[in-house]
Amino acid sequence: MKTLLHLIGWTLATLALLQLIHIDIPTPPTPKAGDQVNAPAPVMAALKKGCYDCHSNRNNIPWYGNIAPISFEVRQHVKDGRKWLNFDLFNRYNEDKKQKIYKGIVKTVTNGSMPIPMYLWKHTEARLTPDERKAIIDWARELEIRN
Secondary structure: OHHHHHHHHHHHHHHHHHOOOOOOOOOOOOOOOOOOOOOOHHHHHHHHHHOOOOOOOOOOOOHHHHOOOHHHHHHHHHHHHHHHOOHHHHHHOOHHHHHHHHHHHHHHHHOOOOOOHHHHHHOHHHOOOHHHHHHHHHHHHHHHHHO
16 A cells, blocks of 8 residues: 555656646747638638647647646647648748648548547547548649649
8 A cells, every 4th residue: 555655646746747847839930911821711611620720820729738748749749730731821831842731631631640530539629521521632632733
């Protein structure tokens, strides 16, 4: 019993100390008029619903995203998401980067790997319907082929 109490005490102490470690999400450049992605209204609605929390400047970090060690994972996902694609800065990308993004969107939305399952577990409202997935894929394919 004494060993169990020590284990619980050390675990709580470790969790408390982890709260002192804070991973910052770098502040992205402020978008200017025309920097944001342009897409038809249904596509924009789907992107905002399923993608913007990690792939834009408009992140909504939930309360548990500020508690370590969960915060490490949440903030790293946002940093990685913005690094790959930031819809608020989309038109600053060169055409090669945009083409990679279109291909990536088609692949990840088609195979269901985006939004990531770990995110959807807690954010069921971000789950894309088949029609929303089709709209995003069709939009990306059209731009991928056209350019």
